[in-house]
Amino acid sequence: MKPMPPTDNQDAQGAVDAPLYVARKKVYPQSVRGTFRTLKWTFMALALGVYYLLPFVRWDRGPNAPDQAVLVDFPNRRFYFFFIEIWPQEVYYLTGLLIMAAMVLFLMNALAGRVWCGYMCPQTVWTDLFYAVERLIEGDRRDRMILDKQGWTLNKVGERVTKHALWLLIAWWTGGAWVLYFSDAPTLVGQLLRGQAPFSAYLWIGILTATTYVFAGHMREQVCVYMCPWPRIQAALTDEWALNVTYRHDRGEPRMSVKEAKKVEAAGDRAGDCIDCLQCVAVCPTGIDIRDGAQLECIQCGLCIDACNRIMDKVGRPRGLIAYDNDMNMARREEGKAEVYRPIRSRTLIYAGIIVFVAGLMAVTLFNRTTAGIAVIHDRNPLFVTLQNGSIRNGYTARLINKELQPRHYAISVEGIDGAWVEAVGVPPDLNGHPIVAVRPDTTQEVRLLVHTPAGSDLAESTPITFRIRDVKTGEEDTVSDNFKAPAK
Amino acid sequence: MAKKEVDAISGVETTGHEWDGLKELNNPLPRWWVLTFYICIAWSIVYWVLMPAWPLVSDYTHGIRNHSQRTVVAEEVAALEAARAGNAAALVDADLQTIKSSQDLLQFAMANGRAAFGDNCAPCHGTGATGFTGYPNLNDDEWLWGGTLDDISQTIHYGIRSGHDEARTGDMLAFGRDELLDRDQIRDVASYVVSLSGGSPAEGADIANGETVFADNCAACHGEDAKGMQELGAPNLTDNIWLYGGSIETVMETITNGRGGVMPAWTGRLDEATIKSLAVYVHSLGGGQ
Numbered sequence: 001m002k003p004m005p006p007t008d009n010q011d012a013q014g015a016v017d018a019p020l021y022v023a024r025k026k027v028y029p030q031s032v033r034g035t036f037r038t039l040k041w042t043f044m045a046l047a048l049g050v051y052y053l054l055p056f057v058r059w060d061r062g063p064n065a066p067d068q069a070v071l072v073d074f075p076n077r078r079f080y081f082f083f084i085e086i087w088p089q090e091v092y093y094l095t096g097l098l099i100m101a102a103m104v105l106f107l108m109n110a111l112a113g114r115v116w117c118g119y120m121c122p123q124t125v126w127t128d129l130f131y132a133v134e135r136l137i138e139g140d141r142r143d144r145m146i147l148d149k150q151g152w153t154l155n156k157v158g159e160r161v162t163k164h165a166l167w168l169l170i171a172w173w174t175g176g177a178w179v180l181y182f183s184d185a186p187t188l189v190g191q192l193l194r195g196q197a198p199f200s201a202y203l204w205i206g207i208l209t210a211t212t213y214v215f216a217g218h219m220r221e222q223v224c225v226y227m228c229p230w231p232r233i234q235a236a237l238t239d240e241w242a243l244n245v246t247y248r249h250d251r252g253e254p255r256m257s258v259k260e261a262k263k264v265e266a267a268g269d270r271a272g273d274c275i276d277c278l279q280c281v282a283v284c285p286t287g288i289d290i291r292d293g294a295q296l297e298c299i300q301c302g303l304c305i306d307a308c309n310r311i312m313d314k315v316g317r318p319r320g321l322i323a324y325d326n327d328m329n330m331a332r333r334e335e336g337k338a339e340v341y342r343p344i345r346s347r348t349l350i351y352a353g354i355i356v357f358v359a360g361l362m363a364v365t366l367f368n369r370t371t372a373g374i375a376v377i378h379d380r381n382p383l384f385v386t387l388q389n390g391s392i393r394n395g396y397t398a399r400l401i402n403k404e405l406q407p408r409h410y411a412i413s414v415e416g417i418d419g420a421w422v423e424a425v426g427v428p429p430d431l432n433g434h435p436i437v438a439v440r441p442d443t444t445q446e447v448r449l450l451v452h453t454p455a456g457s458d459l460a461e462s463t464p465i466t467f468r469i470r471d472v473k474t475g476e477e478d479t480v481s482d483n484f485k486a487p488a489k
Numbered sequence: 490m491a492k493k494e495v496d497a498i499s500g501v502e503t504t505g506h507e508w509d510g511l512k513e514l515n516n517p518l519p520r521w522w523v524l525t526f527y528i529c530i531a532w533s534i535v536y537w538v539l540m541p542a543w544p545l546v547s548d549y550t551h552g553i554r555n556h557s558q559r560t561v562v563a564e565e566v567a568a569l570e571a572a573r574a575g576n577a578a579a580l581v582d583a584d585l586q587t588i589k590s591s592q593d594l595l596q597f598a599m600a601n602g603r604a605a606f607g608d609n610c611a612p613c614h615g616t617g618a619t620g621f622t623g624y625p626n627l628n629d630d631e632w633l634w635g636g637t638l639d640d641i642s643q644t645i646h647y648g649i650r651s652g653h654d655e656a657r658t659g660d661m662l663a664f665g666r667d668e669l670l671d672r673d674q675i676r677d678v679a680s681y682v683v684s685l686s687g688g689s690p691a692e693g694a695d696i697a698n699g700e701t702v703f704a705d706n707c708a709a710c711h712g713e714d715a716k717g718m719q720e721l722g723a724p725n726l727t728d729n730i731w732l733y734g735g736s737i738e739t740v741m742e743t744i745t746n747g748r749g750g751v752m753p754a755w756t757g758r759l760d761e762a763t764i765k766s767l768a769v770y771v772h773s774l775g776g777g778q
Contacts, residue, residue: 379617380617381615381616381619382618382626382628385619385626385628385776386629386730387629387630388629388725388728388729388730389728393628393629393775395628395774395775425775426589426592438592448773
């Protein structure tokens with residue numbers, strides 16, 4: 001393919017005539033020390049520590065359930081989280097969690113911009129980790145730039161092989177930890193070591209090794225810039241009050257070297273605090289210049305703040321040329337007014353309110369969760385059966401639910417038609433005529449129910465009835481409504 | 490081929506095709522697309538070698554994996570049977586009452602029985618086992634030949650008038666056709682029978698005479714109280730359930746021409762586990778005794 005002829009971005013008519021694809025400019029972030037770097041290291045250690053070790057945490061649930069604290073048990077269709085156990089039909093707890101997650105994101109965004117992107121997003125955490133490995137093997141920014149430019153030497157090959165091997169090891173460990181959430185961790189580790197794990201385990205380890213290695217090792221900031229929807233959504237969520245990593249141009253401009261600044265100030269003109277050292281650019285993991293203002297590529301990790309603060313210390317100017325701030329305060333300072341910060345405002349209160357409400361709702365439903373349940377389906381064919389004495393019988397398939405980790409016995413009764421009684425196929429009734437069905441721990445039991453009405457009952461074509469189960473030991477009850485069908489008159 | 494023509498603005502060769510002065514640029518395909526295309530071609534060759542691909546006159550190329558959907562199905566069926574073998578063996582060993590009172594065996598037998606019923610019994614008895622005229626409803630509590638687990642099992646095994654040595658047999662004679670009763674007697678006895686379950690008798694019928702005719706001709710099988718006799722498959726005539734219909738016309742037709750429904754013997758056609766499952770399933774439909 002022939003290269004496009006060199007043209008300016010736009011012609012006289014305003015039509016864009018540039019390549020649609022811009023080749024990536026490789027980013028070589030420089031190491032930096034400071035408050036935000038320490039914060040990022042701390043959060044990385046916490047997040048990765050939890051991620052890699054949580055599957056090994058045990059939680060005793062007695063003999064009828066697994067003892068892994070956090071377990072997604074697909075074969076048995078259960079989700080365990082410490083004292084919480086969720087059945088598939090209770091997936092609305094996940095909905096609640098997702099609503100809360102969204103609201104927490106919104107709230108963080110309204111308070112301090114892209115906190116998630118800068119410190120918490122897995123893409124950020126793993127990319128940061130991979131950069132740390134790269135720095136360890138190949139050296140800092142300048143060394144890596146030189147290494148990329150030079151030809152292949154034995155040393156370069158060695159460094160590259162070591163780096164990719166370490167990356168792959170971390171990526172493999174990441175995938176390996178992931179599958180441990182779906183099976184008993186110690187058992188699965190043993191199986192993996194002996195090469196006897198199920199195929200799906202290897203498959204998922206392979207997939208996650210590949211995604212981790214590619215995303216964190218190779219695609220890095222491109223995931224944020226091109227793939228992730230969050231930077232776009234974030235732009236719509238921010239407001240004039242939200243704090244963002246900001247270059248205070250009111251203080252920084254006009255930028256000039258220290259020497260030049262002395263000259264300018266001697267002449268009685270104003271010089272900005274920015275000395276144009278480009279340290280903020282050098283440390284940036286997405287390779288941008290924060291001094292260009294808020295931009296989509298900025299993940300707001302705060303590393304430029306650290307870099308700039310160190311320089312300001314060296315040149316003896318106050319810290320905070322780059323800081324969490326907003327445009328409004330910049331404008332106010334320029335007008336000579338006092339800065340205004342308002343973290344508590346209607347937007348943040350509403351987000352916080354929704355979080356508290358959803359969390360409360362979930363807590364209430366969780367602690368009032370019923371552990372006994374019944375669901376019934378009326379026979380479709382026949383809808384009813386007329387017996388010898390003229391009485392009518394309806395058949396139902398019932399599913400009895402026991403969410404407790406102990407076996408239980410339910411007495412079944414039916415209400416809604418005078419004299420109607422229920423029979424469970426294969427189950428003897430108790431003294432009161434109610435069948436008592438045993439249901440094993442943490443499972444469901446299907447049972448066929450036959451409802452009889454006395455001969456000569458005056459029945460409509462369809463009469464609402466209610467099935468009631470009662471735990472014979474604890475008295476816990478559940479009911480379900482259905483209809484009793486009879487021939488048309 | 491025409492001389493290569495290069496577009497002046499983009500510097501790209503054109504295809505020479507022109508529409509109203511617009512010329513098509515001959516840009517190369519994107520590399521990823523071309524690569525995918527070649528990979529597909531390479532894959533298709535691998536596929537020919539591995540899998541059945543080309544039709545021949547009376548056969549086809551089998552490929553070195555010798556793959557066949559038929560074999561796959563056969564293997565899956567075999568695997569399913571193997572998976573069920575434990576429960577099926579338990580069914581064969583257990584007696585019907587044990588199956589009925591064990592939660593696990595009952596559940597397996599019901600599922601197994603439901604499937605077998607749909608495959609084998611539904612054509613006559615209906616998918617819901619509600620029967621048709623002449624084919625009994627298996628949901629209700631009226632049983633021609635008995636509604637206990639063992640009775641049902643016996644019926645399924647050997648059938649009714651099936652020709653099997655152990656088959657259940659019993660005859661409802663053609664009283665009219667064979668001139669055992671005359672038309673008036675048939676009208677009277679039919680009216681008597683219909684009146685037992687509150688039906689409307691024929692016009693001008695002598696019900697008292699009908700009762701006498703019944704005692705003389707019918708009571709031997711249907712019993713003096715007309716409540717039937719399961720040993721002979723003689724139905725209870727006093728209830729609301731009628732196999733062929735309870736109107737006076739139908740009952741007269743039944744007495745005139747007789748009845749004799751047939752059910753095939755299933756022993757030898759279905760295995761023991763399936764027959765047991767069917768017996769338990771039918772018994773569990775609700776009418777089982």
